[in-house]
């Protein structure tokens with residue numbers, strides 16, 4: 001699995017980008033959490049507010065789960081860097097283009113495979129576990 005042509009991707013650069021992105025996501029998650037806690041203080045906590053509170057919690061968790069997914073994808077990418085598998089499509093094992101890695105440094109699949117997987121998700125053949133976080 002050598003990259004035959006073109007300059008070798010600068011793996012240390014991707015590591016830096018991935019680590020910076022993970023930090024950014026973590027920071028935004030804790031900022032959201034802090035905002036949520038502050039908002040919560042103003043809400044009188046009688047029974048009537050409970051469903052509203054649950055609704056807000058659901059939105060919060062939902063947003064958070066997108067961030068969690070992204071964090072997991074970044075962690076996976078960093079793991080692949082450690083294992084020397086970074087930038088290799090998990091589906092067809094071809095190198096992922098540098099252009100794609102620049103756009104989505106945690107990409108697991110090449111463009112072709114990603115599109116096929118997205119199509120299979122759209123057809124209901126796959127759950128969106130395989131879809132990459134769009135961030």
Ligand SMILES: [Zn+2]
Nearest residue numbers: 089092110113
């Ligand atoms: Zn592929």
